[in-house]
Amino acid sequence: MYQIKEVNNLLREGAKIAIVTHNNPDGDAMGACLAMDHYLSLKGYSTTVISPSDFGNFLKWMPGNEEVINFLEKPDCSKNKVAEADIIFCLDFNGLDRTQDLAEPIKANNGYKVLIDHHLEPDGFEDYKIWNPNASATTEIIFDFIEQSGDAKLIDKNMATCIYTGIMTDTGSFRFSSTNARVHRIISELMQRDINHVAIHEKIYDSFTQNSLRFFGYCTDQKLTVLDELRTAYIYVTKNDIARYNIQKGQTDGLVNFTLSLSNVVFGALIKEEDGVIKISFRSKGGFPANKFAARFFEGGGHLNAAGGKSDLHLPETINKFKESLEVYKPLLLET
Known part of the structure; x- marks a missing residue:
């Protein structure tokens, strides 16, 4: 309109x-x-x-x-x-x-x-x-x-x-x-x-600092989990990780996209611990509805292939909820 x-x-x-x-x-x-x-x-x-x-x-x-x-x-x-x-x-x-x-x-x-x-x-x-x-x-x-x-x-x-x-x-x-x-x-x-x-x-x-580049390397090496059976990958980041590498506002942007660089992955997430809340970025390929997943399970929304959400649970519980929620969408994840 x-x-x-x-x-x-x-x-x-x-x-x-x-x-x-x-x-x-x-x-x-x-x-x-x-x-x-x-x-x-x-x-x-x-x-x-x-x-x-x-x-x-x-x-x-x-x-x-x-x-x-x-x-x-x-x-x-x-x-x-x-x-x-x-x-x-x-x-x-x-x-x-x-x-x-x-x-x-x-x-x-x-x-x-x-x-x-x-x-x-x-x-x-x-x-x-x-x-x-x-x-x-x-x-x-x-x-x-x-x-x-x-x-x-x-x-x-x-x-x-x-x-x-x-x-x-x-x-x-x-x-x-x-x-x-x-x-x-x-x-x-x-x-x-x-x-x-x-x-x-x-x-x-091309505006990385040395710290932010090393942070991305650390995350993809140590904080990346690939769920091959669900064609999904996620990265989780703690407040300590952010502090360790002195990451500033905006410097985690783009990190979630690395999950989709894997050939068999159609859905990816960045699960990031902040003060009092967990922020989650979702990305997807093809017709998998990142926005509907975010809205249904994480009080979020957005676009078909790019969405965001949040969780009031602690980080481990949020990760568990994310993995459990994927099972609901397993048929679609496998056919996308």
Whole structure:
């Protein structure tokens, strides 16, 4: 559903706009927020980008990232910006619970809330939505919004860089099944804005520290379990592992993908211990529904081949629950 005309009707002169995304934003979330910020700023609107938390250093080169307000560092400023906003653009999440401590200020705002997202089943908090669950990334929808608003000519190098980053990261460097002909046509348009796609890839994927590279080696050597009979692999990480290698926010991103590099594996998971909760990332091949598995057993959701969840159990119990839950999906795992 694209309510683009309705959203453009909200954009009156002098409107104050807040742009928010989910906790622990990834490349698509930051790309969408920053591209939207550049676009609306060029149109003359007063904009503020707010993140519920910090984001990984591998994203801190993106045009405009230095202006993003981190709620955890500036909670009062963030709340004030949300409270005074006439319009809040909610990017790359389908429920306010994903914004953590920003959820209540967003709920309390008396302005309009506009959802722009590609995740399944929005929970209905929004007043308007520009939503497409078949889109490869939220940044793809941002491109659609700008183009269908008649402003494709306004897409400059900064906007194009942000949109490219979001699509590249959410499609796994254009290898996921969501990478269709339209995605490649959009990328072609972005390339004409003189973006440096080689540098973008290097900044995202070739930004390991020695510690983080050794951490990945340790995890694949010592923390990887392969369940051949279920065509599944998982890696588990403890808080001590994180501390031992001095792993920072965002530096475990991509670790789960190593599980799918095994030829017989169709489902993989990264089970990571954090303060008070276990976070789980799921990845799958083909038609195996990572999102349905996450929703059924781990209070999560996401996309067909990429999803997330959580567990309030301790790490050993969470691992046991994961393995037991796989048995429910054994027939599908074996036929995928």
